[in-house]
Amino acid sequence: MIKVLLKNQRRIFVNTLKSQNLKNYFAYLFVFAVLAVLLFFVSQAIWNIAGSVTEPILDGIFSFSLLMIIGMIILIGMPEVFKHLYSATDLEFLFTMPIKTRQIFIMKYMQSFIGAPLTVFLFLLVPLTAYGVASGANIIYYFVLVCMLFTAATIGLSIAYLLNLVVIQLIPARRANELMTAMTFLSGLFVYLIFMLPQISNNRSLSESLMAGLPVLPDWVPVSWGSDALIQAANGSMSFFLPMILLILFAGVLILLTTTLVEKGFRTGWVRLSEGSGKKKKRKPKKERAQGVSHPVIAIGKKEWFSIKRDMREWMTFLPLAFFIVFPVIGFFSGGIRLSDLRGFNDISWPIAQGFFLFIYALFNGQLAAAAIAREGLSAWILRTLPLSGRDIALGKLWISWLLPFIILTILEYIVGVFLGWAWWQFIFGIVVKAGITIGISSIGIWIGTIGARFNPGNPQQRLTFGTSMFLLLLAYVYLAVLSIPYALMLVPGEAAPFVVDLGAESSGFFGFVFSLFGVLLTWKASNPLIVISLGLLLMFVLSIGLAWLFLYESAKRINRGVTIDIVSETSGKTLFKQKSGKSLY
Numbered sequence: 001m002i003k004v005l006l007k008n009q010r011r012i013f014v015n016t017l018k019s020q021n022l023k024n025y026f027a028y029l030f031v032f033a034v035l036a037v038l039l040f041f042v043s044q045a046i047w048n049i050a051g052s053v054t055e056p057i058l059d060g061i062f063s064f065s066l067l068m069i070i071g072m073i074i075l076i077g078m079p080e081v082f083k084h085l086y087s088a089t090d091l092e093f094l095f096t097m098p099i100k101t102r103q104i105f106i107m108k109y110m111q112s113f114i115g116a117p118l119t120v121f122l123f124l125l126v127p128l129t130a131y132g133v134a135s136g137a138n139i140i141y142y143f144v145l146v147c148m149l150f151t152a153a154t155i156g157l158s159i160a161y162l163l164n165l166v167v168i169q170l171i172p173a174r175r176a177n178e179l180m181t182a183m184t185f186l187s188g189l190f191v192y193l194i195f196m197l198p199q200i201s202n203n204r205s206l207s208e209s210l211m212a213g214l215p216v217l218p219d220w221v222p223v224s225w226g227s228d229a230l231i232q233a234a235n236g237s238m239s240f241f242l243p244m245i246l247l248i249l250f251a252g253v254l255i256l257l258t259t260t261l262v263e264k265g266f267r268t269g270w271v272r273l274s275e276g277s278g279k280k281k282k283r284k285p286k287k288e289r290a291q292g293v294s295h296p297v298i299a300i301g302k303k304e305w306f307s308i309k310r311d312m313r314e315w316m317t318f319l320p321l322a323f324f325i326v327f328p329v330i331g332f333f334s335g336g337i338r339l340s341d342l343r344g345f346n347d348i349s350w351p352i353a354q355g356f357f358l359f360i361y362a363l364f365n366g367q368l369a370a371a372a373i374a375r376e377g378l379s380a381w382i383l384r385t386l387p388l389s390g391r392d393i394a395l396g397k398l399w400i401s402w403l404l405p406f407i408i409l410t411i412l413e414y415i416v417g418v419f420l421g422w423a424w425w426q427f428i429f430g431i432v433v434k435a436g437i438t439i440g441i442s443s444i445g446i447w448i449g450t451i452g453a454r455f456n457p458g459n460p461q462q463r464l465t466f467g468t469s470m471f472l473l474l475l476a477y478v479y480l481a482v483l484s485i486p487y488a489l490m491l492v493p494g495e496a497a498p499f500v501v502d503l504g505a506e507s508s509g510f511f512g513f514v515f516s517l518f519g520v521l522l523t524w525k526a527s528n529p530l531i532v533i534s535l536g537l538l539l540m541f542v543l544s545i546g547l548a549w550l551f552l553y554e555s556a557k558r559i560n561r562g563v564t565i566d567i568v569s570e571t572s573g574k575t576l577f578k579q580k581s582g583k584s585l586y
Helices: 002-017 022-051 056-089 099-111 114-133 141-168 173-202 207-213 222-234 238-259 262-275 294-309 314-320 319-336 346-374 380-385 390-421 424-449 466-491 495-504 509-527 528-560
Strands: 453-455 564-568 573-582
Touching: 002 099, 022 114, 022 573, 056 099, 056 114, 056 141, 056 222, 056 262, 099 238, 114 141, 141 222, 141 238, 141 262, 173 262, 173 319, 207 294, 294 314, 314 319, 346 390, 346 424, 346 453, 346 466, 380 453, 390 424, 390 528, 424 528, 466 509, 495 509, 509 528, 528 564
Parallel strands: 453 564
Antiparallel strands: 564 573
């Protein structure tokens, strides 16, 4: 029966590929091309250093590679596993057939390999094979390499399935919308702990342990068995057999543990999520009070805020903040760095922090603003019945999309500044300048949202088509690069002018011209700092506000003409129809 189910899945996969739009094929080719180029450079670097890598360093590299396979499959594969277990369109039909639940589960488990596990497997297979060829490894090494990578991928996939099957029993059905949020956060935390394991076990950073030739992980950790098997196989020793068998047995235990939760975690979990909760929460009657009529711009912004506030999945946009800020800070201080060592260097810490926060703003502001257009979704027809102009809608969505990340990141910056002992004027200057710059990023996001809006009820993070999402990211960082010139002119002291001038003389082409021009401006700043800083501040705000007005003007025109939103089926993930929204009555 499993063979029949797999054959049916193969046909579904082939038919899905045949029914894809042409632009999706270009997106796939683009991703494959990027991965191929990255693989080429990684393999070339490994080929060049293969002869100089000692066995202790190689042991650490192999251990961390297997650990990376497990971590990446858990992090990337969690949503994919959840979809296969509880959101697949064929489950409703399969559960009505005289097929055992365990057989359906095994088919889904094998199907999950065509995704994150296979991608990560191939991504590490190529460079590690290149190492074997460059170092003249024994022929046994290649067979053991495939076996160990496949086993590590199985371990990662089994853990992803275990997390899904366990969490589905802990979260009530009425919290189904928050389930994927909990899954993603749990997987992110778990993967962080996995990658921090080498530092926790050795009280050293990973790079220090690798360069010193120290064991990255203790011998009892399963991936150390796989690393030992690979090294023994590369040397042509038959001692690889025992550690290889131990790692395979560990993967078998995880698979067996996963299958014991099939009935309650798979079938019962799917039923609970499909039916939801029949209990309705009683609400106390509220006293009615007179409501004033808000300005259309304020009302649109408040509507956006209520939509974001009531769905926890909307806040998943800010989850990477934990990986960009919280987790690195924890790892930084766990390495033995004291806070007192960082104080007193405001001329260095403050400019670096400003650049880092601008990078974060460019990542979040545009995405959140672009999602505001697609958030209308199936209710977009309401905008047509309201006497709202495109300018009111664009401004209403702009201010709330700009304000949310600004508040969150300003609070984080304040905390960082207090710990590092920044001066009061640095707080005010940094906040005011970033407020002006980020308005332009949010306006770009609003404009992009009117071009490639996409509404997926089951995945609020999917608010843009693939191409427009990449274009938004590129445009946001190009905008930030342009604005960084006057911004850097205000931050870099005038005493650095001779160094920048020499750098421009040594460089050629476009970068030589930029460095030379920047050196001249810094020379002027050294003699007239107040005038140059004022001109740089004025230029930055003129560019930011001017571009914001331009993109908002274009966004308003597109909203008045009608924005096309791709409505995606909640079950199949395919576009059902395209809907025009936001057309003004006037």
